[in-house]
Amino acid sequence: xxxxxxxxxxxxxxxxxxxxxxxxxxxxxxxxxxxxxxxxxxxxxxxxxxxxxxxxxxxxxxxxxxxxxxxxxxxxxxxxxxxxxxxxxxxxxxxxxxxxxxxxxxxxxxxxxxxxxxxxxxxxxxxxxxxxxxxxxxxxxxxxxxxxxxxxxxxxxxxxxxxxxxxxxxxxxxxxxxxxxxxxxxxxxxxxxxxxxxxxxxxxxxxxxxxxxxxxxxxxxxxxxxxxxxxxxxx
Amino acid sequence: xxxxxxxxxxxxxxxxxxxxxxxxxxxxxxxxxxxxxxxxxxxxxxxxxxxxxxxxxxxxxxxxxxxxxxxxxxxxxxxxxxxxxxxxxxxxxxxxxxxxxxxxxxxxxxxxxxxxxxxxxxxxxxxxxxxxxxxxxxxxxxxxxxxxxxxxxxxxxxxxxxxxxxxxxxxxxxxxxxxxxxxxxxxxxxxxxxxxxxxxxxxxxxxxxxxxxxxxxxxxxxxxxxxxxxxxxxxxxxxxxxxxxxxxxxxxxxxxxxxxxxxxxxxxxxxxxxxxxxxxxxxxxxxxxxxxxxxxxxxxxxxxxxxxxxxxxxxxxxxxxxxxxxxxxxxxxxxxxxxxxxxxxxxxxxxxxxxxxxxxxxxxxxxxxxxxxxxxxxxxxxxxxxxxxxxxxxxxxxxxxxxxxxxxxxxxxxxxxxxxxxxxxxxxxxxxxxxxxxxxxxxxxxxxxxxxxxxxxxxxxxxxxxxxxxxxxxxxxxxxxxxxxxxxxxxxxxxx
Numbered sequence: 001x002x003x004x005x006x007x008x009x010x011x012x013x014x015x016x017x018x019x020x021x022x023x024x025x026x027x028x029x030x031x032x033x034x035x036x037x038x039x040x041x042x043x044x045x046x047x048x049x050x051x052x053x054x055x056x057x058x059x060x061x062x063x064x065x066x067x068x069x070x071x072x073x074x075x076x077x078x079x080x081x082x083x084x085x086x087x088x089x090x091x092x093x094x095x096x097x098x099x100x101x102x103x104x105x106x107x108x109x110x111x112x113x114x115x116x117x118x119x120x121x122x123x124x125x126x127x128x129x130x131x132x133x134x135x136x137x138x139x140x141x142x143x144x145x146x147x148x149x150x151x152x153x154x155x156x157x158x159x160x161x162x163x164x165x166x167x168x169x170x171x172x173x174x175x176x177x178x179x180x181x182x183x184x185x186x187x188x189x190x191x192x193x194x195x196x197x198x199x200x201x202x203x204x205x206x207x208x209x210x211x212x213x214x215x216x217x218x219x220x221x222x223x224x225x226x227x228x229x230x231x232x233x234x235x
Numbered sequence: 236x237x238x239x240x241x242x243x244x245x246x247x248x249x250x251x252x253x254x255x256x257x258x259x260x261x262x263x264x265x266x267x268x269x270x271x272x273x274x275x276x277x278x279x280x281x282x283x284x285x286x287x288x289x290x291x292x293x294x295x296x297x298x299x300x301x302x303x304x305x306x307x308x309x310x311x312x313x314x315x316x317x318x319x320x321x322x323x324x325x326x327x328x329x330x331x332x333x334x335x336x337x338x339x340x341x342x343x344x345x346x347x348x349x350x351x352x353x354x355x356x357x358x359x360x361x362x363x364x365x366x367x368x369x370x371x372x373x374x375x376x377x378x379x380x381x382x383x384x385x386x387x388x389x390x391x392x393x394x395x396x397x398x399x400x401x402x403x404x405x406x407x408x409x410x411x412x413x414x415x416x417x418x419x420x421x422x423x424x425x426x427x428x429x430x431x432x433x434x435x436x437x438x439x440x441x442x443x444x445x446x447x448x449x450x451x452x453x454x455x456x457x458x459x460x461x462x463x464x465x466x467x468x469x470x471x472x473x474x475x476x477x478x479x480x481x482x483x484x485x486x487x488x489x490x491x492x493x494x495x496x497x498x499x500x501x502x503x504x505x506x507x508x509x510x511x512x513x514x515x516x517x518x519x520x521x522x523x524x525x526x527x528x529x530x531x532x533x534x535x536x537x538x539x540x541x542x543x544x545x546x547x548x549x550x551x552x553x554x555x556x557x558x559x560x561x562x563x564x565x566x567x568x569x570x571x572x573x574x575x576x577x578x579x580x581x582x583x584x585x586x587x588x589x590x591x592x593x594x595x596x597x598x599x600x601x602x603x604x605x606x607x608x609x610x611x612x613x614x615x616x617x618x619x620x621x622x623x624x625x626x627x628x629x630x631x632x633x634x635x636x637x638x639x640x641x642x643x644x645x646x647x648x649x650x651x652x653x654x655x656x657x658x659x660x661x662x663x664x665x666x667x668x669x670x671x672x673x674x675x676x677x678x679x680x681x682x683x684x685x686x687x688x689x690x691x692x693x694x695x696x697x698x699x700x701x702x703x704x705x706x707x708x709x710x711x712x713x714x715x716x717x718x719x720x721x722x723x724x725x726x727x728x729x730x731x
Contacts, residue, residue: 045328211453213434221436
């Protein structure tokens with residue numbers, strides 16, 4: 001252990017990620033095999049259709065854009081840094097990210113309020129949903145807080161977070177990248193791993209079964225109980 | 236020619252007495268679970284009326300079915316192009332308010348209420364939230380024209396009726412209505428199947444029953460929006476959509492579906508139709524005026540040697556072909572042409588057909604007397620109390636000729652039987668009417684027998700499903716020896 005690192009740091013940044021990832025993969029696969037019936041998000045639009053649009057749409061578009069930004073920063077940090085070399089581009093990127101981050105927070109708060117205020121929607125909200133919404137709210141609010149208080153994240157992500165995350169992927173966590181970061185950023189990272197670990201136990205699994213094949217499958221689906229070709233063949 | 240077989244249905248509306256026995260039979264078997272209380276896979280509507288869910292026929296509101304644009308057709312709701320931006324919020328999804336909030340009553344209060352000056356009451360309790368509610372609507376809220384100023388007056392099928400005709404429908408002492416029982420139509424071009432992002436909905440190849448794979452359904456609810464008949468329902472408790480399964484577990488064991496079996500008025504017929512699956516796409520794209528005829532032309536003659544040969548090539552079992560030859564549905568739909576598909580303009584090619592109902596004659600014409608034979612035999616059909624245009628909107632894509640044909644034939648058969656049994660009309664007139672209605676004497680007899688004297692076996696000609704054969708073809712039964720079968724439940728433990 002290097003100077004300035006505590007056991008807590010070690011646990012949070014070097015051990016927790018692996019627990020989270022292990023849970024994510026093992027439980028996701030096991031749940032898909034054993035409980036495929038539950039592998040979706042329990043929609044409540046049928047029970048409450050007035051506020052649904054104003055909650056779900058901002059949240060999803062917000063979080064999808066922000067997540068995509070994180071992934072790009074992780075995959076091509078150098079290119080992002082180079083792109084940010086021109087200040088105007090940096091401002092536009094950061095501004096966009098902040099807008100979508102705020103959209104996420106607004107959508108999430110709207111989801112929470114809707115789920116609580118409309119009794120029918122509350123009926124179909126499980127304890128794991130409430131925990132999940134709490135975690136996501138912490139994640140989104142800390143993200144927006146970081147974007148405002150510690151700006152130019154799109155650049156320092158490449159210098160600090162990206163190498164750390166890659167070191168986790170290489171099974172050799174280098175936590176010195178993150179122990180010196182401000183508390184909000186650390187919270188954001190730790191909470192992210194908590195969400196990843198909790199993911200397969202929640203409605204979030206619907207992300208893993210996005211029906212992309214719809215876009216190229218045939219319009220009509222017919223299933224046969226017998227093969228029409230072998231039906232009349234002598235046996 | 237790609238021959239497929241379809242278990243198909245005819246509802247003889249002239250016989251429906253609106254008793255809802257079918258609905259109850261269905262509900263008791265299939266939809267008494269949590270999350271399904273509001274569902275009526277089988278329901279009986281009063282027409283004119285707004286139905287269930289309210290105004291389901293108004294596709295400007297619900298965007299169900301297919302839409303013809305130029306030479307192509309596309310889903311009105313979320314087709315492939317529109318599903319991506321709309322995936323987080325289904326724009327055409329009906330909500331529970333469009334159906335009704337299911338409830339029970341606080342019966343315990345009748346026993347537990349403290350002594351007081353008033354009788355205790357059993358207040359309604361929501362079956363969703365468990366809280367007290369004020370009931371605002373329910374299944375068959377507009378039964379028998381209840382609240383007709385709101386409900387019957389807003390029937391989407393009144394489109395194209397003159398103000399006079401509308402008024403006549405609700406004029407006091409001339410009120411008229413008929414019943415319209417509905418189940419899933421098990422369409423040939425089902426919009427629900429086409430819309431499902433997960434590919435969970437499918438049509439069974441061998442009998443054409445449209446089903447939802449509960450393990451693949453991921454609660455996108457596209458089918459609910461896409462079905463123009465609103466016959467797929469979202470189970471809010473399991474997060475899966477559900478629909479009429481035509482009681483396939485009963486069909487596979489040779490029994491009629493529950494709603495059919497229990498039908499008091501004996502209005503229901505069930506049998507196999509053979510059709511040419513290659514034509515589906517072409518027929519679904521025909522102009523409105525040709526849809527009824529086109530749909531009928533897909534149905535193949537099961538006695539035609541060529542059809543039989545093709546059917547065998549396509550793997551259809553001899554027993555199914557035999558069953559198709561005895562099918563009462565084939566007779567009503569294709570031979571006699573008196574049964575018509577509902578709202579074929581939605582282009583899903585429904586395989587449930589309705590014999591349009593006769594209605595009382597309008598006595599307005601000659602003061603207070605009804606003159607039967609003054610201008611032609613069928614004058615009272617054109618001016619019956621239910622305007623022809625209304626029936627045409629329901630069963631003829633707005634075109635009256637097919638409905639008129641079906642009604643004339645029914646009326647001719649009635650008069651033919653009246654001449655025979657009552658004798659107040661001479662037989663020559665009856666024969667003239669039959670001729671004018673394109674109906675031979677033999678046909679009239681057969682139509683009369685299948686309408687009025689039908690036995691259980693006449694009405695339901697169920698082909699042997701041969702599931703055992705199908706299963707053996709796909710799976711080796713020996714593999715499953717000493718196991719606990721295959722199904723939903725996870726495997727048993729501790730050597731059971």
